[in-house]
Amino acid sequence: MPYYNESLNLDDFYLQILNQIAIINKQNSKQISCEFIFINDGSTDNTLKILRNLALKDNRIKILNFSRNFGKEAAILAGLQNSSAKATILIDTDL
Incomplete structure (x- = not known):
């Protein structure tokens, strides 16, 4: 998930991702495991x-x-390049 000066919506985005994972896990008998790779692309605000x-x-x-x-x-x-997952999902983070 690339970030560039997204401090105002970062918390909301993260909560939305957690919510979606909870919904998926609730609907499936096998719980998914995941990692979140946040890439701070030189932000000059409070993103990092x-x-x-x-x-x-x-x-x-x-x-x-x-x-x-x-x-x-x-x-x-x-x-x-830094993902250790079997599958990777790319997503924009600006909601």
Whole structure:
């Protein structure tokens, strides 16, 4: 999930993702396991601080932090390269 200056909606997005996973798990007999790879694409707002706070609460969160804005495609590639999952879902994070 690439992020660039998304501090205002990051918490809402994260809660929506958790809600959807809970719905999927409730509907299936086998619970899905997942990891969340958040890529901070050189944000200049509080995005990284919020991501770090979320990661303290949820050990499924992995943060990749770019030194500057490299663009959405580079962020997605980094996320794919760092995924250990059998399947990966790409999603925009701006709700």
